[in-house]
Amino acid sequence: MLTTLVLSRVAASAAARGQRSTAVAWRNVTAARHSAYWWVLVSGFVEPLLYLLSIGVGVGALVGGFTLADGTRVSYAAYVAPAMIAASAMNGAVAETTMNFFGKMKYMRLYDSVIATPVAPFEIALGELLWALLRGAMYSVAFLVIMTAAGLTTPLRALATLPATVLVGLAFGGIGMVLGTLMRSWQDFDYIAVGQVAMFLFSGTFAPAEGYSLVPRIILELTPLYHGVALIRGLTTWSFDWSILGHVGYLVGVAWLGLSIAARRTGRMLCP
Amino acid sequence: MSEGEPLIEARRLVKRFGDFVAVDGIDVAVRAGEVFGFLGPNGAGKSSAMRMIGCISPPSGGSLRILGLDPVADGPAIRARLGVCPQRDSLDDDLTVIENLTVYARYFGLPRKIVRQRAAELLEFVRLSERALDRVEPLSGGMKRRLTIARALVNEPDIVLLDEPTTGLDPQARHLVWERLFRLKQRGVTQVITTHYMDEAEQLCDRLVVMDHGRIVAEGAPRDLIERFSTREVVELRFGDSPLESVIAKLDGVGQRLERLPDRILVYAEDGDTAAAEVQRRRLVPTSVLVRRSSLEDVFLHLTGRTLVD
Numbered sequence: 001m002l003t004t005l006v007l008s009r010v011a012a013s014a015a016a017r018g019q020r021s022t023a024v025a026w027r028n029v030t031a032a033r034h035s036a037y038w039w040v041l042v043s044g045f046v047e048p049l050l051y052l053l054s055i056g057v058g059v060g061a062l063v064g065g066f067t068l069a070d071g072t073r074v075s076y077a078a079y080v081a082p083a084m085i086a087a088s089a090m091n092g093a094v095a096e097t098t099m100n101f102f103g104k105m106k107y108m109r110l111y112d113s114v115i116a117t118p119v120a121p122f123e124i125a126l127g128e129l130l131w132a133l134l135r136g137a138m139y140s141v142a143f144l145v146i147m148t149a150a151g152l153t154t155p156l157r158a159l160a161t162l163p164a165t166v167l168v169g170l171a172f173g174g175i176g177m178v179l180g181t182l183m184r185s186w187q188d189f190d191y192i193a194v195g196q197v198a199m200f201l202f203s204g205t206f207a208p209a210e211g212y213s214l215v216p217r218i219i220l221e222l223t224p225l226y227h228g229v230a231l232i233r234g235l236t237t238w239s240f241d242w243s244i245l246g247h248v249g250y251l252v253g254v255a256w257l258g259l260s261i262a263a264r265r266t267g268r269m270l271c272p
Numbered sequence: 273m274s275e276g277e278p279l280i281e282a283r284r285l286v287k288r289f290g291d292f293v294a295v296d297g298i299d300v301a302v303r304a305g306e307v308f309g310f311l312g313p314n315g316a317g318k319s320s321a322m323r324m325i326g327c328i329s330p331p332s333g334g335s336l337r338i339l340g341l342d343p344v345a346d347g348p349a350i351r352a353r354l355g356v357c358p359q360r361d362s363l364d365d366d367l368t369v370i371e372n373l374t375v376y377a378r379y380f381g382l383p384r385k386i387v388r389q390r391a392a393e394l395l396e397f398v399r400l401s402e403r404a405l406d407r408v409e410p411l412s413g414g415m416k417r418r419l420t421i422a423r424a425l426v427n428e429p430d431i432v433l434l435d436e437p438t439t440g441l442d443p444q445a446r447h448l449v450w451e452r453l454f455r456l457k458q459r460g461v462t463q464v465i466t467t468h469y470m471d472e473a474e475q476l477c478d479r480l481v482v483m484d485h486g487r488i489v490a491e492g493a494p495r496d497l498i499e500r501f502s503t504r505e506v507v508e509l510r511f512g513d514s515p516l517e518s519v520i521a522k523l524d525g526v527g528q529r530l531e532r533l534p535d536r537i538l539v540y541a542e543d544g545d546t547a548a549a550e551v552q553r554r555r556l557v558p559t560s561v562l563v564r565r566s567s568l569e570d571v572f573l574h575l576t577g578r579t580l581v582d
């Protein structure tokens with residue numbers, strides 16, 4: 001009796017938290033409907049697509065085919081494409097949670113009025129992350145459709161890949177949100193951009209990580225994008241083993257850590 | 273919460289920022305249906321007090337209970353029943369006028385159908401219905417303020433907190449806001465208002481505290497405070513460029529009390545005209561003489577030796 005009461009309380013409060021986080025995300029959907037924002041959204045998707053075309057297809061013609069760890073032979077474009085999805089999930093989540101989150105918090109002072117409602121800082125962080133995921137998922141869907149159409153993966157594999165792209169977005173959203181609360185000025189975003197480009201170029205995107213010597217390889221395997229690329233590539237090419245669970249675990253861990261730190265920092269910044 | 277218990281009750285409430293004490297042990301009790309004011313100059317600690325009452329800034333000391341609940345433990349439950357109009361309009365420039373209400377209402381978990389209806393009613397209430405679909409950015413200061421007030425009402429709050437509701441507005445816009453706040457009062461909505469305009473405090477507040485340097489220096493109904501700390505009338509004397517020190521010596525004994533400001537001398541007296549006549553009799557020739565009723569400004573001047581609006 002008592003436990004049911006307690007459980008139903010917990011459930012009710014979780015539902016309320018969910019509802020309030022969704023309300024925060026909903027604000028962004030409403031705002032996006034008006035503005036030139038859609039073009040910003042589109043640009044985040046076009047960039048990796050151009051890379052796929054120039055490097056995947058262009059360079060791929062020179063490289064020829066590619067043999068994966070488990071012996072599966074794939075075209076170079078099929079090798080690069082999943083990395084581009086991972087990168088676009090990263091870009092979407094990071095842009096939304098660093099730049100936009102920082103801008104909303106510090107310049108628009110958007111949350112100053114939100115914290116006066118029942119919405120808690122943690123729910124603001126969660127809501128923004130939800131929105132970042134939504135944005136990332138839109139990129140991923142578009143990309144997977146293109147890949148399927150181009151014969152770089154199959155519809156079923158594409159479907160299995162989608163949740164993995166969301167997980168990559170979640171991990172980068174968590175990190176991005178912590179960075180967003182650490183930013184002092186717009187200049188700091190240059191550092192983030194450099195970090196993103198470095199990850200984009202070296203996380204087993206265009207060439208396998210096995211090619212590097214030990215130290216760079218260890219550093220590389222610590223980056224979340226490396227795990228994101230490995231996870232998504234495993235799914236689109238359907239060549240994975242148990243190690244894929246390691247990638248999933250790593251990304252979940254990063255996402256959880258990022259979100260909990262971000263929530264604490266957001267609370268401290270908004271409620272002095 | 274028992275009947276008759278104050279909706280807001282603060283005891284020895286303190287807010288510190290590092291070593292700096294912004295609110296220094298204030299006692300406040302606000303009853304249901306009351307319009308309560310914090311009057312004070314810049315930096316007095318009004319907004320800091322309001323933010324603690326609004327459960328967005330944890331108290332550094334003392335006790336605070338709102339609607340019978342504890343702000344630290346029950347923040348969300350309390351905020352669900354508060355309406356807040358912050359000092360700075362924090363409207364969402366990316367949204368339209370009506371979306372500013374509907375999006376905000378969802379933070380309270382209100383169902384969509386109710387939200388739409390209530391948003392339309394509130395726009396009507398603050399006379400912004402024609403602008404419903406416009407962007408917020410180009411609205412005038414007064415319109416933005418009214419929209420912020422409407423937004424504060426979207427959850428039908430038990431208590432509305434208004435931090436300087438009319439600062440920066442032209443007289444016409446101020447009167448419109450005052451009139452709307454008065455209507456709210458008639459509906460029985462409890463209001464807490466901060467201001468550094470004494471006319472606003474006199475117009476709106478049933479009871480108020482005068483704050484200075486984080487402390488409460490006086491408390492009471494506006495008329496009571498004026499009676500207690502000032503005379504019925506005041507004569508304002510200006511003497512152009514002549515130094516006021518020499519003049520004030522000659523005014524000794526006129527009225528009950530004299531106050532010298534940088535640009536004028538105030539003579540506090542029960543009967544202003546008699547005092548003005550006495551000034552004439554002493555052969556002083558002010559460039560202007562103004563007899564007026566005493567206001568909260570005079571109370572403040574008396575209590576702190578400074579003017580409210582500098």
Ligand SMILES: Nc1ncnc2c1ncn2[C@@H]1O[C@H](COP(=O)(O)OP(=O)(O)OP(=O)(O)O)[C@@H](O)[C@H]1O
Pocket residue numbers: 272289292293294312313314315316317318319320321359468
């Ligand atoms: N977050 C903060 N960190 C540090 N100091 C603060 C903070 N908020 C307010 N203060 C300080 O506390 C004091 C009181 O500020 P507060 O905003 O409460 O005054 P106020 O009475 O509302 O003034 P005003 O009429 O200018 O709005 C000021 O000296 C201010 O600088």
Ligand SMILES: [Mg+2]
Pocket residue numbers: 318319320359435
């Ligand atoms: Mg203030």
